[in-house]
Amino acid sequence: xxGVTQTPKHLITATGQRxxxxxxxxxxxxxxxxxxxxxxxxxxxxxxxxxxxERAKGNILERFSAQQFPDLHSELNLSSLELGDxxxxxxxxxxxxxxVGELFFGEGSRLTVL
Amino acid sequence: xxxxxxxxxxxxVQEGDNSIINCAYSxxxxxxxxxxxxxxxxGPQFIIDIRSNMDKRxxxxxxxxxxxxxxxxxxxxxxxxxGDSAVYFCAENKRGSARxxxxxxxxxxxxxx
Numbered sequence: 001x002x003g004v005t006q007t008p009k010h011l012i013t014a015t016g017q018r019x020x021x022x023x024x025x026x027x028x029x030x031x032x033x034x035x036x037x038x039x040x041x042x043x044x045x046x047x048x049x050x051x052x053x054e055r056a057k058g059n060i061l062e063r064f065s066a067q068q069f070p071d072l073h074s075e076l077n078l079s080s081l082e083l084g085d086x087x088x089x090x091x092x093x094x095x096x097x098x099x100v101g102e103l104f105f106g107e108g109s110r111l112t113v114l
Numbered sequence: 115x116x117x118x119x120x121x122x123x124x125x126x127v128q129e130g131d132n133s134i135i136n137c138a139y140s141x142x143x144x145x146x147x148x149x150x151x152x153x154x155x156x157g158p159q160f161i162i163d164i165r166s167n168m169d170k171r172x173x174x175x176x177x178x179x180x181x182x183x184x185x186x187x188x189x190x191x192x193x194x195x196x197g198d199s200a201v202y203f204c205a206e207n208k209r210g211s212a213r214x215x216x217x218x219x220x221x222x223x224x225x226x227x
Contacts, residue, residue: 042220045214045215058214102160102163106157107156108157
């Protein structure tokens with residue numbers, strides 16, 4: 001158990017809909033990262049938050065947005081969903097003093113868009 | 115360009131043998147390379163990393179080798195066990211972008227009894 005909690009574990013929805021994925025980082029971790037894992041693109045970095053503020057953006061679509069709240073949990077919002085958005089979405093967190101590269105991943109939220 | 119690729123998509127080894135998983139990278143600006151293990155239904159789990167100024171780093175039953183001349187990274191697992199069966203990803207951490215990792219496509223390691 002990495003200590004990172006993601007909900008829901010599974011989500012099935014239709015094209016055009018909007019969903020919200022939730023992440024609770026490990027206790028004490030200020031950084032939250034979102035990654036998308038799909039069969040054709042592999043694991044891709046989407047966005048990073050540090051202590052409530054956006055720190056970096058990766059390959060995140062404009063239809064997607066995220067935020068980190070004062071209690072450090074984070075939400076990833078996916079809107080106008082398309083079939084190609086079906087994927088595993090992982091949240092990861094890191095402690096202040098960890099070695100560079102060491103992320104603690106949750107078990108993911110599997111999104112299926114029909 | 116920026117890419118991290120793996121040589122083989124699958125690898126099967128006998129239990130007790132050593133495993134070697136290879137990875138090629140193209141971005142010379144990376145300062146860290148990391149290996150992750152992903153078991154079925156779970157998120158990636160950190161195994162070991164190596165700084166770009168090092169050639170070798172050892173952990174518990176694992177060794178990572180970095181050859182900057184040919185831009186090659188390998189993960190060696192000693193005395194492979196059934197619990198080692200998983201997908202292994204190499205990832206690069208670009209200088210100045212802490213933990214915003216670029217992952218390779220993964221190698222499925224299967225440990226045979």
